Structures are given as C-alpha cells and as structure tokens.
Amino acid sequence: MSSIKKFLFINRRAPYGTVYAWESLEVVLIGAAFDQQVNLAFVDDGVFQIVKGQDTSQLSTKNFSPTYSALGDYGVTNLYVEKESLDLRGLTANDLLPLKYEDENDNYAEKDSIQVVSAAALAKILEEQDVLLNF
Amino acid sequence: MSSIKKFLFINRRAPYGTVYAWESLEVVLIGAAFDQQVNLAFVDDGVFQIVKGQDTSQLSTKNFSPTYSALGDYGVTNLYVEKESLDLRGLTANDLLPLKYEDENDNYAEKDSIQVVSAAALAKILEEQDVLLNF
Amino acid sequence: MSTLHTVNKSPFEKNSLEACLRLAAKGNTVLFFEDGVYGAMKGTAVADKIKSAMNNLTFCALGPDLKARGIDALAGHAGAIAAGHQQCVQGGQRRDA
C-alpha cells in the first residue's frame, strides 16, 4: 500500500444549521497536515458552504467561510462542485467564494481551486479515491 | 382559558432510525395522565411507526410498537393517519396495527382508533387544536 | 390566533417544507428559519411551488439566518419578508409543520 492516499471529503450539508460543515473543515486541515492528497467535493446543500457574502454577526456564531480561502496554502487545491447541485439551487460559480491557489509548478501562478463538474464526472472521481469521508 | 386543552402530537419520523418516535410516545402517555384531550397524527414517515409486524429481536433494541395498542386505555382514541403519506409509501390501512379502544359512551363497544384522513382534512384538525407538538 | 408554521430544514435536503405546504390552512403564515431560509431563494427548484402557495399562505424568513448564509440578496420572491428575532416573537411563532 502506498503511504500517500487520495482522500475525498464530500461535503453535503449547509453551514450553520448543523455543525457538520465546520467539523469537516477541521478534519480537512488535519488531513492536509499529514501530507496526504486531500480533495474536497461539494454536493447537495454542501454547495451552500462556499457561497460568498456570509455574515454571521447577527447570529452570535462564528463565520468560518474565510477558512476555505486558506485551503490552498495547505495544498488542498481540488475543490469539486457538482453542477447539478448548483442548478437545483439556482446558483452559478459567480455566487461562490473566489477560491484560488498558487501553483508551485507553474511559477506560482494564481489558479482557481473550484472546478464545477457534472454528477457523472464526479462519480468517476469518486472511483479514483482511496478514502471517502462524508460530512 | 379552559383547564382542558386539545393536544395534537404530530409524529413524523420512522421508528428505530431515531429515538423521536419512542420519546414522543413517552410524552403522550404523560400527557394523557394529566387529563388533557390528547390526539395523535401520523404524517410522513411517522406512518411507519404503526406498521404491523415489527420485530426488533435481531437489532438489540426495544420493540415499542405494542405500546400503541395501550393508548386506548389511556383515553387516547383519535389517531389520525394522513392518506397522502400512506399512498406515497405504498401502504394501506391493512398494513397498520389494528388499534382499537372501548367506547365508554357506547356500552364499551370496540372501535377503531385509527382514522385515515386527507391532508386537507388534517389541516382543519390542526386548526382546532390548542397545542401542537411535533416529533 | 392564526397558526404560524415554521420550517427549519433546507427544502433541498428534507421534506419539511412539502409537509408544511400540505398541512397549512388558508390564511396561515410560514416562517423560514435556520436552514429553512434556503426556501426563500429566488430561481431554485422549489421557488415555483412557493409562489403558487402564496395564494393561500404568507411567507417570511428570519433575517439573521439569511444574512449568515450569504443569501439575503438572493432571497425574496415577493412576499418573503425578512424578519428579526423580535418580529418573530410578536408575529407569534408556533411550531407545527
């Protein structure tokens, strides 16, 4: 068995209504620190986690959406967003946080972390993973 | 305010997957002991609570479905089951527990506790209640 | 006192909104809060269902919950008014569907 595994964290829940989105992010950050290949998928209400303009100041709860912007620095650069889930919710990529990373292998060029993919494409990506964790 | 209130406990969840159905029944029994008018509704997956033939022997968990049969003795004799919820699940009244009560006002004749009603009829029943509790 | 129905789950994840629309009587009010506020968004797969229910029901959504989720600008087909916690208390919240 190779010592580096491909992890895919599948985020399915909206933020704030439940803690799953936030506690998933905590696992992602630890996973990245273990030098594994960590990828994220946003499916169903999980796409709401990365909607821009979140403001929890009236809710006495922590706004953790800025943390997604830090993922690139942890080497987490593949954020797959299912197109069917966006469509059902009337969202487009423009409604999402502008998540970027600097590509070490391309003279630190700034690139998009988010890839909008179809369900069929995502199904193939699932098959390529070693570890799938749902949140 | 009248000292006897009309309670309607609305059961929406399947049994065993979560504890809500069982903990709802505990409230219903206490409510009946307080000499209130206690009615039950079974809506959505709540209709699965009173499906007959439940057998938890392979699950090391308590089969609480026999408790519904005791409700009549506690004066809980109106069990409204939403027809739309049964239909969606391919169920009919024949798939449900044969829940009965003895009518004190009719020479203790045995009568059906379960009434299958339409969503529209149930909406009217909701309007007549003093207290609605969802489980 | 008119019944106020509350919906706290996303209409894309759970069946709470559908049950509410089925069991609410004419003249009732429906309040979206917590993840239920996603039901107030324009242009979604459930928006038409709510629009047609507006003939019989009044809809509102809790402002702080909309803002937290970044959808206050995306929300609001006609009639879905954002309300604060204060207004909820006055409006008379009574959970039933």
Add this chain to the structure above:
Amino acid sequence: MSTLHTVNKSPFEKNSLEACLRLAAKGNTVLFFEDGVYGAMKGTAVADKIKSAMNNLTFCALGPDLKARGIDALAGHAGAIAAGHQQCVQGGQRRDA
C-alpha cells in the same frame, strides 16, 4: 475493490438516496440500512427510480433493519436481497453516498 454506497435515511424524508443514485458508478453496489431500508419497499413513490437504476447498480438491504420495521414482507423488488451484518462485512461496506 468495487465501491459500496450506503444509504441510511428514508428516501421519503431525505435526499440521500437521490444523491447516491446520481453519484454511483456503473457496477457499484448500494446497501440500504437503518431508515434507508424503506427504499427497498415495493409499490412506493421511489420504487420505479430504483428499478431503472438496477441496470447499472446492485441493491441490497440489511435484514435485521427490515425486520425491525415490519417491512421484510413488503420489501424486495427483484435484486434487493436481504443481508445480515455478517454479509455486510464480507461484501465490503464503504460509506460514500
């Protein structure tokens, strides 16, 4: 090793089954357990969806969960085989959708 998808929520309450059908690849297996076993019932609003998915996927349901809910006799459109906990381990459970 072929992926095994698990569904533990009722298809009438939550969107878990739908997501699973969308994201499962040809040849994968879907295991219903806990409240997910209601997906194995005949004659329901979701039964046709599962029947057509059977061209690509294999379905099974956990026997003790079917029995607990009194639906072992109501379950089982062709291919939905009841399995025990023992068989689950051998079949290789891997939660992913």
Add this chain to the structure above:
Amino acid sequence: MKLGIQVSEGPYTHQASLSALNYVKAAVEAGHEIFRVFFYHDGVNNGTRFTTPPQDDRNIVNSWSKLAKDHNIDLVVCVAAAQRRGIVDAGEQKRNGKDGNNIAEGFRISGLGQLIEACIQCDRMVVFGD
C-alpha cells in the same frame, strides 16, 4: 404573553439551541414571560457544565445559565432523556449510584410532567429542534 419553550437538540450539532436562546432573549426584551424552558431529546445535553468550547466560539451552556440567572427563568432537563444521555445532578447521582455529576448552573432535572404543565399553563408553546 406567557411562553413555554422546548429545546430538542444539543448545544453544538444543530442550530436549535442557539435559535431558542435568541428567541428567548427577544421575548424577554419584548416584555413576555418565559414560564419554562424544557430540554428534551438531545436537548438535555445543553445542561452539562463540562463543556469547554473554543475561545472564539459561542458558549451556549453558559448563555443559558446567565439568562436563567438574569431573568429568573426555569430551565428543566427531562429526567428520562437525561438518564439515557448522561446528564446527572446530585439527586440523580445518588439515585443511580454515579461517582459524580455534571449539571450546569441554573438547570434542574425533573419529569415530563413539567413539559405538559408548560403546555397547559402557557399561551403558546414554541419548539426548537431537528
């Protein structure tokens, strides 16, 4: 108006308890009476003094305790639900032979009758939960 509140989920996994807190605060400010807050199902987990949430996060248990103290609000944890989930006060500790207790300040453990009584006494019962 006399209000009764039921909280059916724990302090962190679901937003329910936070929603209930915000609702109760608004109701008190508007001059309504909170007859009782009844914690049922996983809601009993709001009543433990053993939580240590992160510094930058809300402390929901302490918020309930403070609210109870400031406005003399009755916080009741359901005994049956508490026994299943491990919320213990001094009485329960003795009754069930436990070697400690974890009830938070301002909470008391009592029976389901307290919920029914609230439903009878209050003009309105508001439930926060899953």
Add this chain to the structure above:
Amino acid sequence: MKLGIQVSEGPYTHQASLSALNYVKAAVEAGHEIFRVFFYHDGVNNGTRFTTPPQDDRNIVNSWSKLAKDHNIDLVVCVAAAQRRGIVDAGEQKRNGKDGNNIAEGFRISGLGQLIEACIQCDRMVVFGD
C-alpha cells in the same frame, strides 16, 4: 482485513452507534482486525459513564466498553468535539479546570490525527452517522 470505524452520532438519538456496534461485532467474529473506533461529532457522547438507560433498553456505552475489553479495541474520542460537548477525562479535567470527569471505561480522548491515521493505516474506513 484491517478496518477503521467512525461513529458520528450519540448513543440514543440515532441508530448509528448501535449499527456500528453490530458491524464491529460481526467483523471481529469474521476474523477482521478493528484498528480503531473514532468517535466524532455527537459520537463523542458515546464515551460518558454517566448514562443510566432504562432496564429494558440496551446500554450502548457499556456495550462499547465491554467490546473494547474483550477484543482489545482502541476507542478514541475526538478532543475538539469532546470539549464542545462536555466529555472529559482526567487530563482534560486538569487542562480545562473542570471539577470532575465522565469518560467511560475503555475510551480515551485524543486528536483528529487519530482519525486520519486510521484512514491511512486501514484497508477500509466505515462511517456510521447521520
């Protein structure tokens, strides 16, 4: 086969913990190795010794403790999730200035790294939760 288990819900509200117990028992009987059971989210509530379930109901906490003892299984409660929810061992008690602890026999509190390690070491990771 080497198996890792994650339990994401408490002992009573959801069936998840019971399903996990039944799965682990079956896996052990079939001769598989359980590398670790990791309790996350509300799953940490499986690790309190303060529960007193009804006599005629299952005692899930004790079942985990017994399983751990009989088969030498590593039961790990996530520290971050435990702090939010009030699960405390002797070390956490000292660190966070608590006046008691409630960890059940056979459980230990540790970091999320233990979950990632299980994912890396095991042939298969099985999650039970909401």
